[in-house]
Amino acid sequence: MLIFTAAVLSMPIWLDPIGANYPDLLQKFAIFGIFAIGYNILFGLTGYLSFGHAVFLGVGSYTAVWSFKLLTMNVIPAMFFSILMAGIIAAGIGYVSLRRSGIYFSILTLAFAQMFYNLAYSVLMPITNGETGLQLTMHDPRVIDVAFSREVPEGLPSTDFFGISMNGYSGFYFCAVMLILAFFIYLKIFRSPFGMKLKGIKSNQKRMKYIGSDTRPYLITAFVISGMFAGLAGSLMAVTDPLAGAERMQWTASGEVILMTILGGVGTVYGPLLGVGIIKYLENIFSSINESVLNNFFSFMPQWGESLLTSLTMPFVGEGWHLTLGLLFMLIVIFLPGGVMEGLQRIKDSIMNKKNIEESEATAKESSDG
């Protein structure tokens, strides 16, 4: 846990060499980290594959922006209400969807997600502002801010945590602390009897029922908890950038978190976080590489080699980053079904094995010597 804390807080240092050290991406790492570990509570522990988790992300964002508009620019109420709203909606969706399992559950959650997405574009337009997205304006009521007569800056106010602005690095450290807190809760859940029960559901739900344990309340609780994690992530997205758009609720966003979890390793403790790192890095850094960057990169080569390598790598960077991600995903699913975590485990095992063999050889030698 402490190693984890240190690793998260020192991200600006060790991500610097690979060009990922700038506030927005660091914030994204932390926020999607929360989203993915929350998702892992449901998918990793119970094996229930939800295809609509982005709904809670979206609900969290909208709630947070409304809290900024109506109440105060302080982030605490925004986060509180977001988690609450996400929890309530998760309870509703979970109550219905969890009547079924397997593919039916996935389809039900997907249907709910699409429903919310389309509602955001049509009936709920006054709340969501449709395609344009919900934004702050200069004439928002902000009753609490007004009641405490906080000074209003010229122009748009920015979100803050009791006076600390949530832009840039301070925003990242805030998200990082949230990630650490969320991770702590997540670890506790993983290692609790409750977590064991969830794992039991994953391995054999029928048997759980036969031995007299009602699985449904546990499933709903897990679903709500993971929805609340997503709500927290959604509110943090609004905290670092006070704007909410419906595309956050699209099925592709739900798909992304599944990709992250599978890429990193389903059901493992750190896997989802690795997945987040890989996908967000590809999305933000690979997509920004253009021809001139590549030419610079290969400039140590002779002219023909430079242009050859550039044209060979060009399809995989820039707008082609999806291709790279797809290939990576295929490779991992085919060769490492347990995700990157399985890969790491194998490397560790092979090193350990070598050591063991060496040690046993050494002892064997000693004994033969003796």
Add this chain to the structure above:
Amino acid sequence: MKDKSNKNIITRRQAIKTGAAISVAPMVFSKGAYAANFTNDPGYKSSVTLGFNVPQTGAYADEGADELRAFKLAVKHLNGEGDGGMMNTMKPMNLRGNGILGKKVTYVTGDTQTKSDAARASAKRMIEKDGVIMFSGGSSSGVAIAVQGLAQELGVVFMAGLTHSNDTTGKDKRRYGFRHFFNAKMSGSALGPVLKDEMGTERKAYHLTADYTWGWTQEQSIQETTEGLGWSTTAKVRTPVGAGDFSQFITPVLNSGADTLILNHYGKDMINSLTQAVQFGLRDKQVEGKNFEIIVPLYSRLMAQGAGDNLKGILGTANWDWQLQDEGSKAFVRSFGKEYGFPPSMAAQTCYVQTLLYANACENAGTFYPPEVIRQLEGFEFDGMGNGATEYRAEDHQCFKNVLVVRGNQNPTSSYDLLDIVKEVPRADVEYDASIFGGELGPYKV
């Protein structure tokens, strides 16, 4: 027992390390960001970076690709490479072809994916990581408005590319956002008289509208215009952006009793909806003795290429066209053609002009300090950039210039000769009062 105490030692050491990391990291990494007088001050560096944030995927990807070509060309010309393009015709101008204020211009690119979230993430990357001093791009007004808000928050000037919604320089205008492109209100004013001449004063209009800020404001502006002519409005139907299939929206038009379809669509959406409207036989239809007509208020050559024969004879408006014969347009078309082998679109022209205008404002101000640059742009009057005498209105950061009413060419002579210019509507006819849309620009200094 021994094991446990061992663990404790490690924990304590980790705790100290953690503490050190927490206390040191923020100091080290926030220093650079706030030491400068303003965001991304180039200081004594020998180059400045501009950010070009365009849609490379999604319904507006064609426009995005052409915008990017224009940006690259503008950077070349600013650095004194190539034939200089509009730098030979722009008046007044202080650019010398040695970069901006003697600093070489470099650029970074990003993909907005035509989504507000992705566009803001991409713009933030440019500002926070790549240190851009100005960013530009567009093709969706939703995106333009979203990143314009970001520009104001972070104090980096945003020179909007293609964005046509009234809101961009209306209710959502920002001190740090500037738009050279025309808007829906101006399209309506320009189109009105032509519609009256060609289609009379008794028609029933049916709107299909892209469901976001641009579609809404265009629908509203065109409706005001047509109802001013005496037309009635049968229905206004909103369609999702990037729908692909519009047949479910077009079928009801057939039996609605309307005799005019107004497509408030753009990019691939417009290509799809128009193609389907023609396939459904709308253009061959007669309603109460009148020929059924389709109007596409915002038109571009790229869309005309996609829609092919379906666009022949259809009326709309454009910001600029490569067939204009003034010196500025000719110079730009020549150097763009030499570079890429085909003529530029209006999206390309507006992006090119915006980049030059920003660079020129920096030269005039003698600094990159945004408030000074903004003051130079506000109220700036110029000519020789392809649209006649143009003014950047100070009250809302909207450029005022001539607007083109165009029609799909009946007999194209080449695959680029797709639009006929019906009328060049003078600037005076499309001007409006800056206060009608409300909104506030906000402060100079952030």
